[in-house]
Each structure stands twice: as C-alpha cells, then as structure tokens.
Amino acid sequence: MKNSKHYVLIAALLLSIPIFAQEELKLTKKDSIVKSSWMLGLGYNFVDDSGDVTDGLFNFDEEWNSTPYPNRLSLGRYFKSGIGLAAIATYNTYKEGKIIDGVVATDDIDYLGFDARITYDLNKLIGETAWFDPYVGGGLGYTDANNIGRGTYNAVVGFRTWFSDRVGLDFSSSGKWAIGNNGATNHLQHAVGVVYQFGIEKGLSKKGEEKLALIQAQEKEKQRVMDSIANANRIKEKMLLAEKLAKEKETARLAAIEKEKVDAYNKRKKELESKINDLGYVYFNLNSSYLTKSSKTVLNNLVVILDEFPSLTLRVTSHTDSRGTSTYNKWLSERRVTSTKDYLVKKGVSEDRLEIQAYGEEKLLNDCSDGVYCPEDKHKVNRRSEFIVLDF
Template sequence: MKAPFLSLLIAAVLFCTTISAQEDLQITAKDSIVQSSWIFGVGVNAVDDSGNVFSGLFNVSDEWNMVPFPSRISIGRYFKSGLGIEAIGTYNQYMEGNIIDGVPSPENIDYFGMDARLTYDLNKIIGQTGWFDPYVGVGIGYTDANRLGRGTYNAAVGFRTWFSDRWGLDFNSTGKWSIGSENGVTNHIQHAAGVVYQFGIEKGLSKRGEEKLELLAAIEKEKQRQMDSIAEVNKQKEALLLAERLKKEKEEAALASAEEARLKAERDRKDAIEKRIADLGYVYFDLNSSVLTKQSKDILNSLAAILEEIPTLELKITSHTDSRGDSKYNDWLSERRVKSTKDYLISKGIDSSKLSTESYGERQLLNECSDGTYCPEEKHKVNRRSEFLVLEL
C-alpha cells in the first residue's frame, strides 16, 4: 500500500504545483537553521541558597540573591548533533537578611562560580522552532558561596528564543550539588537570564526543509520518469517511422527495379523485333514501277508472318523514289508504291489498322544521287524502296 500511496501523493503534488502553488515547494531561508555555532552570552543570575527550593521557589524577596548589573558571562560551542560544551563564569552577592542555609544572612557575602557543562538541544527530538529552543545539561564546577568553596555537580534546564540567526535570549536554571560532605556546605539553585550572540555559524536544512527537499527530489524523479517515458515513447515512434520509411524505400526500390527490368525487357523485345524486321531488308522497285517483284513479295510474306506472330505490332510504311524524273511525278509514284506495299500485306490477312503509310517521293535519298549528279543504276536502285518503322508493340 505504501508505494501506490506515495505515487498518488507525488501525482497530487505535481498537479497542485503546476496549477497554483509551485512556489510553496521552493527551499527558502525559512527552511534553513543554524546547526552549529559558537554562542557568547552576557546576563544576570540569581542564587537561591535557602534550602527551601520547592516550597519557596518564587519567594524572590527573601530567598533570591541578585546584583543590579551584569553578573554572568558564558561562551560555548554547539554542534550539529545537538550537543554543546559551555564555560560559565558568575558573580553574585548573598544579600543581608536573606535566608542562607536556613538562616538570615548577617551581611552581604560575595558569591563566585566557575562552571563547565554539556548540553543537549531538545529540538533534535521535538522538532526545530526559532522561538522556543529548549535544552538540558549536566556539568561540574567550583563555587565559593557563603565563604565556603566547594566542587559541584550541576544539572541545568533552560531555553533560548531567537530574534535572528545571531541574536537571542537565554533563560535557565541550574541545580548545584556539593561534591563531598564538608560541614556547612549546602546545595543551591542558580537562575540566569541574558542576551546571547551566535558566531561561526554553520547552517543546514530544518526538518521541514529536509521534507521539502525530499519531496522536491521525489517530484523531480517523477518528472524525470515521465520525461523518460515520453522519450521512450518518442523513441519507439521514431523507430516505427524509420522502419516504415525503410520498408517503403525498399518497396519503392523493388518497384523501381521491377519497372526498370520491365522497361529493359520491352526495349530488348522492341530491339529484337526491329532487328528481325531490319534483317528482312527493304522492298525495292524497278524504275518507274510500283509493281512488287517476287523478291519483294517474299520479304512482305515474312513481314506478314511477324505481324501475325505479334498481334500488338503496328508499323509505318514509307515509300521513296530515286531523283530521276519530275518531283511531282516522283511524289505520285511513291504514293503508288506505298499503296501497293500496304495492299499486299492486307491481302495476307493483316488488319489495315496496324499499318500507317507516308510517301516521300525523292526527298529522303539514301545516297548522293540527287538531281544533276551522275550515278550508276545500282546506286539509283537503292533509293527506290519501301521501309518499315515499328510504331507500337
């Protein structure tokens, strides 16, 4: 149950901080405390040596002894653990008429004390506050009271309240028990109040600040987890997109390769058919004739067979003359020749829609035998022809 609860808590905090209260989770000066320092104090002290501690605790006028000026000085070092070591010097005066050791004092008698004590900050247990900083302590000392010197065991309880990181007030009471059993030496209580000043300060987070820091770390961890999750999702999306793109590129490459292979096959097929037709040769005519010779018919028979073999094949027939004679006559003669060529193929069962024609007369000679140029008959014969061009396969 703990893990789900923590997740819900973090989610709730994330929501709240996003909407309106993110600043509340920032570490501020209020979240830091003094963890170790030196403390110097100056103040006053009051000694109750009446022996009537509990029943006369507040009988100030008859049992408390004080002087009207600063009478206590202290210096101490306090550590992160809550422990502190302190040295204290006090001066006081038993006032004439006050009860001392159970009897009224006949005169004013000086009081001196030198003490060392070990203290512990109770805020380490109950939680840090600035206005109430309680402590307890034990120690030893030497006291000259009622003209009798003695070593003492000491136990103290008190508290400090702070106005700032450096200035505050200290209130405490110390019980002093005599070491040994000298005649006339009594136990007594010493109360003190004074101003304290901190220096050599080392600060750290309070418990509330540590809780904030822990919560901020948890929030940051959750944010990082969400970012990592989003990054992982994006990474997976990118991987899928990359895979799809590579697949598409591969498919396109395969299609392009197949298309290229198809086109090449078509080109090769066309080249092969054109070669077969070219290998048949031209249909040649005699001078001033459009009549097909036996040799020309043999060529057209082979061409008809190719057209029958390849139903999709379409041809263009062009007919030509040599340069001898009038050009108009040659145009007419080439028309006769192309017609006789086409008609023969049709007679062999070839659909006329597969055949288109064009006559050029003497305009497309294959050699230099133009008008005004002498050529033998063999050269002129080359130009009296019908040619075949592949249009469609």
Template sequence: MNISKPAMMVIAMSFSALTFAQDLELTKKDSIVQSYWLVSLGTNIVDDSGDEFGELFDLSDGWNMVPYPSRVSVGRYFKNGLGLEAIGSYNRYKEGKIVDNVVNPEDVDYWGLDFRVSYDLNMILGETGFFDPYIGIGAGYTDANNQGRGTYNAVIGFRTWFSDHWGLDFNSTGKWAMDTENASNHIQHALGVAYRFEVEKGLSRKGQEKLALLEELEKEQQRVQDSIADAEEARLLAERLQREKEAAELAAAEKAKKEAEEARRAKLRNKINNLGKVYFKLNSSYLTSKDKELLDELVAIMQDEPNLAIKVSAHTDSRGTKKYNQWLSERRAERTVEYVVSKGVSAGRISHDAFGETQLVNECEDGVRCSEEQHSKNRRSEFEILNY
C-alpha cells in the same frame, strides 16, 4: 505540425508540474541554524536558603542578586544537538537574607565557575522556530558563604531568538555540593542576552521534504518531455501500421512480427521478474554489495534493450511514523535510481515512486508482532516495466 490528443495532455501536465514547482521553491523559512559559537552576558540569581527546592519563588528572603551584569558564558553548539559551555558568575549574599537556614549577618561574595554539556530538545520535539529549549548536566566550583565546594550541576532552560544571531537565554541550575557535610546545595537562575556567531545553517525537516519533492518534480518534467516525443513517435508508428494493414500481402508478415515482439517482451519480462528485489536494512537507504550486484544485472538488461524503461517502487516496513517511512522510502527509491543512472543508464529511462508503509507484502502492520525476517520482506525496492 499536428499534435495528437495524448501529446496535448502530456504538454498540459508539464505546464501544471512547472507551476507547482514554482510554488514550492525553497525560501529562508526552510533553513535553520544547525551549529554555532555562542556568548552570553546577563545576570544571575542565587537561592541558598536551605529550602530552595521547597520554596522556589521565595524572592524576598531567599533570592540574591546584584544590580549589574554578573554572568558571562561562552559555548560551542553542534549539529547533533550537543553543546559545550563554560560559565563564570558573581553574586553577593545580602545581609538579612536566609542562607543555609539562618539569617545572613553580613554581605558575602559568591563566585562560580561551571562547565556543562547540554542537549537541544528541538532534536526530539522538532524545529520550533524562535523557541529553543534545552537540558544539561555538568560540574563546577563555587565559593559561597565563605565556603568553597565542587558541585554537580543539572540545568533546564530555553533560548528565544529574534534573528540568526541575537536572542535571550533563560535557565535554572541546581547545584549539589560534592562534600555534603560542609556545604549546602543551592539553585542559580540566569537571564542574559545571547549572541551566536560562525553560524552554520541547513535545511529544516520541512525544507528537506520540499527539496526532495522539487527533485522529484524535476525528474517528472524530464519524463513528461520524453513522453511527448514518445507520443508523437507512437502516432507516426500507428499511421505506418495502418498503411501496412491495407496491403493483404503484408498482413501475415505484420502478424509474425507482432508475435516475435511479444515473445521478446515476455522473455524480457521474465528477466526483470527473475532479478528479484532490492532489500534494505532497518532504517537504511544504503545499498549493500549484494543489492549492487542485482542492480548491475538490471543495468546489463537495460543496456541490451535500449527502449526499455523501468519504474522503481520503494517501500518500508510498518515500524516508525508514516511521515518518516514515506521520507525513507523516497530516499531508498532515489538511491536505487541514482546507482542505475551512475552506471550509464539515461535518467529518462528509469523513474521512481515511494509508498512508505502503505503496501506491505504481509500482515506486519502497526500493532502486529512480527519477526525481523517478516519485517525485512517489506523493506524493498521493486521494478516495473513502463515501456519496451
């Protein structure tokens, strides 16, 4: 079988896309831990010298600790970055240490039971792999220097992970007494071995982007395969038209046929153009009922025209980062295509492209003050006829 030059080019593109997709396959590095239970066991250091916030590292006079495990915690951490944790600790104020600005005359036990809510800063900073910083607030009860007191707590710390389950936890907690007349404030530092279980993993941001690209490449390969068939069909059609042109009596009929086809195409172009565009809400890729009504009209046109192929081009306004807007426009394009396909249109007849904030329809670029109505003109999906 003779294969035309355009078909050969399409085949070469298909092989290139396949090779690229193999290089992009998902790996373990593309997944992250999203939620888990955690237990930790370690030691704690208490600074209740009375000037603990002024001299943070007064090890010799202000820091108290015991030479064995003295802190245990259990917590639950969720996909949204929040964590709930209960902590029990024991310590001992040593004779001769500074406690509440005086020299401690004898060893005194320290007991603490605290509860806190923490937030994973990686949700803001972006996934940093083994380094997991967090902040938190909470409350608890502490018996220190023979004085019981409720405390308001604030914590800052980080965990460093060696595997999906094992790591180290470092943190410092400021404890402010609820009854400031009879009890002082103090700082408690902690270091422990952390173990997490019932670990639930998901794709990192990079993994999600890679998955979206793989899905796009898969659709592109399907389109390429369809193009191979179309290229061969076009070659056969051209040969038939050439034979028809050789006959004078068929020339006029062929001309009339072409004019009628062009009129049909112009009418079809007007139908597509008159549909308008799909407009999205801010930071959303979901279709409204009004959007679905517009797409239902598009589906009806494609069902009436079985050879019609459409490309969806999705865009965002300029607010947000370029990387986020590119991802958001890809989601908008995908949701638009998915809805049309769900109504029975072949996936090979509708493709999509995403341009983020690179093709604004007005002057509302970064740094330009615009109204919400002006910004909304840029949050759109448009339709382009690829083939009749």
C-alpha cells in the same frame, strides 16, 4: 502552414499543463536551522541559597540574590548531534538580610561561580524548531559562596528562544550540589540573558528535507515534460525564425530611413547654427542696453534667416562684463536681452519663437573676472547677446 503552427502551439500547451498545475515549491529561510555554532552569552544570574528551596522557591524578596548589572558570562560550542559544551562564569552578592544557609545574612557576601557543563538539545527528540530550543544537561563547577569554597555537581534545565539566526534569549535553572561535607548547602542558580551565535553551520530541518525531496521530484517531472515538448518547440522555432528574420529586415529598413532623417536633420541644424554664428554677436556699449548700428545690422540679418526658416526657434542670451556688482549686471543683462528680443519682434518675428535668458556676468568669454585688469576691447567681448538654435 498556418494550421500546422496552431497545432504545434496547442500540443505544447497541453504538454505543459502538468508543470503549471503544480504549485512551485522553493526552499526558504524557514526550512533551514542552525545545526552547529559557537554561542556567547551575557546576562543575569539569581542565587537562592536559603536551604529551603522547595518551600521558598519563589520567595524573591527574602531568598533570591542578584545584582543590578549583568553578572553572568558564558561561551559554548554546540554540535549537530545536539550535544553542547559550555563554560560559565558568574558573580553575585548575597544581600544583608537575605536567608543564607537557613540563617539571615548580617552583611553583604560575594558569590563566585565557575562551571563547565554538557547539554543536550531536546529538539532532537521532539522535533526541530527555528525559534524554540529546550535543553537539559549537567556538569561540574567550583563555587565560593557564603565564604565557603566548594566543588559542585550541577544539573540544568532551560530553553532558548530565537529572534534570528544569531540573537536570542536564554532562560535556565541549575541545581548545584556541594561535593563533600564542608558545611556548604546546596543551592539553586537561575539565569536569563542574551545569547549571540557565531561560526554558524546551517542545514535543513526535517520539514525542509521533506520539501527538498518534493522539489527534486517536481524538477524530475518538469524535466520529463520539457523533454516531451522539445520536439514541438523545435518545429515552432523554425516557423518563428522565418518571421523573426522578416521582422528584423523590416526593422533594419525602417531604422535606416530614420537614421537618414536624423542625419539630415542634424546636418541642416549644424548648417543653420553655422550660418547664425557667422553673423556674430550683438555687442553693447559699457553700462548700456541700447542697440548700436552694427548690432541692428546683425539682428536684421538674423531676421532674414528667421523668415527663411519659419519653424526656427531660438534662445536669446545676454551677458555683461565683470565690472559693477553682480546684482546690477544681472539687471543690465535682463535689459539687454529684452531690447534684443523687442527689436526682433518689432521686425516681425513671432514672440513665441524666442526664449530669453539673462546671465549677468556669469558666463564670461575670457579671464576678465572681478579683480583682473583687462583693456576695454577685452571687456567688450563679454557685453553681448548670443543666439542658440532650439528647433527648426
């Protein structure tokens, strides 16, 4: 029987080798991308309306116009196909002294733009990435620039870079060509801002889809192997079941023995606590820590119990009534607990069997607290030493 058990275990191990030899694949966040979403953007736009775009493309000081605060707002819907639709509102100020329509502006002039555009995600062509999102597009708009209103044809090229599924940066440059000949020049509008995605629908990237196919193939192979070792496991389980039943029987027997011990211990402890409680408390006179004759009788009877149970350890606690200051009562209870302990030690009780604690007026046994009138017999109840069984 023992050799058969070994053969079963070896067979199960050999059959499971293909499973463990393969690296376990799991889909992660990196395998998924945003397929469609709404996108809200807030940022800055910079307008170059100098009329000599190609010659002064980076002539920021003389030709670019901007404001010190965010001046571009956009809202768009982007679809699985890569197509995106967006509405954009922009504000700017042509600055005095900048080149506008080929001449130097003599005053600050407001710029307003309202544009609608359609874009295409170039990742659909070059391959999906989770962090880089280039796009191109075009559209129509209306712009009031240099005090001249005009419709515009727009073309845009840009990219977004993502810090998470929801937050990223958007960089773009748009060319705006005036519709009709009304004296308005064509101009460039550059933009940078923060974008936030919501209403997100996610899906697997191309690499994620390839990984999923590989995972499914691994799962199929794993199932085949698991089916192969199922019969061996059933034989193994029968042998283990017999061992388990034997162990459970032995565990139950030991638990019953232990429970009997615990129950017996708790019963003896309860009897001992009752025996000590029957002795009563050690009571003190007002403002006194000296033991009275009746208190010594209680302690003498306690010594008898301590001698009867050599392993018995006690916590001795002493208390006061509420009269007097709490500081004084704390000091008085310390004297009372010390005198209680010293008497027991004097009677031959080992000091390491006694743990002491002074509470002052913290643990009154009745409602005779500060400001409450009580007769003397009720105050006396609180002037006591108590005994609590720790172990025996």
